Amino acid sequence: MRFSIIIPTLNESKNITSCIKSVIENTKLEVSKKDIEIIIVDGGSRDDTLVKAVRFDNKIKMKIIRSEIASTPCQLNKGAAIAAGDILVFLHADCRLPINALEKIKNTFSRLPDLAGGAFTMKVEGARFLYNILSIGGNIYCRATKTFFGDRAIFIRRGILNKISGYRDLPVMSDVDFSKRMKEFIKNLEIGWDIILFDAPPAIAVTDATLLVANIDKIIIVVKSGQTDKFALDRTLQMLEGVNAPVAGAIMNAVSPKTSYESYYYYHEYYHYYGKDKKR
Secondary structure: OOEEEEEEEOOOOOOHHHHHHHHHOOOOOOOOHHHEEEEEEEOOOOOOHHHHHHOOOOOOEEEEEEOOOOOHHHHHHHHHHOOOOOEEEEOOOOOOOOOOHHHHHHHHHHHOOOOOEEOOOOOOOOOOHHHHHHHHHHHHHHHHHOOOOHHHOEEEEHHHHHHOOOOOOOOOOHHHHHHHHHHHHHHHHHHHOOOOOOOOOOOOOOOHHHHHHHHOOOEEEEEEOOOOOHHHHHHHHHHHHHOOOOEEEEEEEOOOOOOHHHHHHHHHHHHHHHHHHHHO
16 A cells, blocks of 8 residues: 655745654554655745755655645645555645554555545644644544544545545635545445445554544444453443444354353443443
8 A cells, every 4th residue: 555645835944844754754564665655745935845855855755846826725636646655645744644644544444445534633732722722622623523624634545536536726624625525425325335334443452433433323342252351342432432423332243152151241241331321
């Protein structure tokens, strides 16, 4: 799986270095440098943004192009047009990718082959209380409205991007419009299929399940007999309830005749805990 990280810039001298470094720091065993390219689309910077960017040319594959129009939607589309990756990540120059972000994206798409795309939550660096409150509020808004802001590192499959025709050149909120149209693509799947199942990995290990909450109707928790830890199950429920996940119930698998009694007791304990929690 190849990644194209598209970064629109305009006088981003103060931010471009840390932004590019955050991408390079994502290159590990799961995602190597040969599978990543950075595409910087500059809208006419008058500072040394491009000078600083070129310094990383020998550390990672990089393309630097200019856009005649200093418009974020136009710059993103221009970068996408020359991207070679299977997955496109739109990263603002004043943002940084989270640690292991590309690995998480890769694992998510591998486990959910029908997933169109998604985004990350955002946290403001530093101890500025008001900004932290705004970022938390923004994250809640994105989950509640099932849309993404551009500073959340929106990622999408190349094929899906082509089908929704990229970003629209809007004066504001082009990123929200983009995420809404990506969501519409998922809705179109529902027209041809009565039931669509997304198989997500353990909610504690990765964030796939909580990311899917915005686009699904119900969640069924799978508990493995004799292996699922009660604490892990407790934590999973707390995480899902924290994002208002529509938990419909649970399924216990790997039940054998030898462990059926213990499994029943274990499920009984889980059932009452969950029921008690829901009554509060």
